[in-house]
Amino acid sequence: MKKLTMILFAALLLVGILAGCVAENSGSSDSGGDAEAGGESEGESVQAGGEDGLDIAVVPKLVGIPYFNASESGAIEAGEDLEVNVNYTGPTQADASAQVKVIEDLISKNVDVIAVAPNDPASVEPVLKKAKEQGIHVMDWDTPADKELVDLSVKQVDDEEFGRHMAKKLVEAMGTEEGEIAILTGGLSAANLNLWIEAAQKEFDENYPGIEIVSEKIPTEEKQQVAYQKTLDLLKSYPDLKGVLAVSTPAPLGAAQAVQEEGLQDEVSVVGSALPTDSAPFLEDGSLDTAVLWDPGKLGYLTVALGKMLAEGEMPEDGQEIEGVGEITVKEDGKTVIMGPPADFTKENAADFDF
């Protein structure tokens, strides 16, 4: 009897482990029917075969969140359009060491280009160095890695411009250049969120002296319900509050939910960075005025397109037109590429997007 229980337990454990494996692998996906066969054979012969067999690996911070799912479909679409093999794979959690392992695997597969959105720039440094030594082209996308190390750096927007743009949109939505506003953020230690908020604060200071920020930026743990509760508290504590600037994708949803439930759509404006499908019910009745972000699908597309150029020995130029993306900006250093201006999602256009 005891043996039987042990066997049953062992079986259960095995199922658990297998379930884990499935979840882990689900993130990687190859494009093109014959991609796998081509990709697995030795790198040299593939390169000799010309453009047709280029292997471009795109590594997100993690797989399985809407944002990176959208960039995945963009990257795969680019792979089909440009006839390169795209391998989109990453860790299941935003974990730096798991991401390093993914890159190690890609190096041993001998891909041509690795584009990474590092969870922690310092911890991917050694593994990117190793990739470079093996002759793999290294680039970063979404979030910058060590500047010295990468051949190209793809950025969705200019941080400064993005922050200032959100600030302008908020003032526009408020309809007045005077009043109290509050700033919600995903977490106090998120570097890109801090950059945006600093830029927004600069915009308020320089151009809208009548705007008063009521408190330090308020962290919301990247969770909608925390943002919701904090906004409720803010509305009670500062009855004259005119606007909320919510940075990080769940925060605007929570802030808008609070405004919606209190029925303050006309008194309090909410502007923040959110995906259009998530924010649709709040954009509908004006509890969220504008969601500002970029198209993550385009970002994935651009990453693959630039990866292909890089592998073929070309460098992008300032003002160059990339098919399917638009005009790009290249900064003075020659390797930082900016996709374009931020995109605004409003009541009118939110339904046109599928991410």
Add this chain to the structure above:
Amino acid sequence: MKALLKQKEISILAIILLIGAVLSFVSPVFLTIGNFLDIIEGNVVIGILAIGMTLIIITSDIDVSVAALTTAVAVSIGYLFTFLPDSWISVLLLFLIAPVIGLVMGLINGLLVSIIEIPAIVVTLGTLNIIAGLVLYITNGNYVNSTNFPQSFMAFANYELLGLPILIYLLAVVAIGTWFILKHTLIGRSVLAIGGNTQSSVRVGIDYKKVKLFVFAYMGFLAGIAAIAQTAYTKAVDPNGMLGLELTVIAAVVLGGANIHGGRGSIHGTLLGVLLLAIMQNGMILARIDTYWQNVVTGAIIVIAVSYDHLSYKRSQDKLAKIEVEA
């Protein structure tokens, strides 16, 4: 009266009253009914989970998979919404199905802990990862917003009875029900007995395994109810929305006077623990405390509360020892 003062929950109540007094001086909004309803409604999910966790902690075990369990049920609810017709029957059905899904997952935890006798922290860490991985695999992290919810559920979520949101009644039912089980049923008394002294309780004939199985299954059952509350509260299903919530739940139970080594703990104490954490969260913004100082203040209050509680406990233990010597 004296017996009431001697209760160990009185110390945490004193701290709550103290903080409350300070906050109502600092902010005129704090002591309003609207604010209190917001505080309670916002913590119904933590409250329900903490009540279940109290039973587990009383038996000197722990369950770190609660947040993942609740998320899994919430995701199932989101999935069910695509099938269920838009009528009141769906909401009733939800109250049957969601707790059962939770119960099944809780039973798995309970079986592993009681039959195979693996330490609960190991079992629940394992199930935490299995469930979280599966949820991520199935949902791909996709957030579901209220546009896909049936109108009947939205009506339920916004329903108010005598001016109180429905979720508050839900918490009250769970709290009173669990209090009754703990106080007046055989299985409830066994929970306390096992936590107090496992050896002796087994000798008087309490089925140790059955009780362990019960507390974990009950936790799962409550996680199912908490999932309904969570979905009704946020009006969305976010697979990442409850990440790390188990720590808040455990903190609330311990603040409420439950002994992590077992044998001690009560429903009203736990509810006070939840209330203390909730008031601190709420008060930080109302009192206009600077963001960077909020964590410092929160941490300091927790340390003070637990030290005060432990000191009074030690004092009462010392008295006990003295009486023994005198006798």
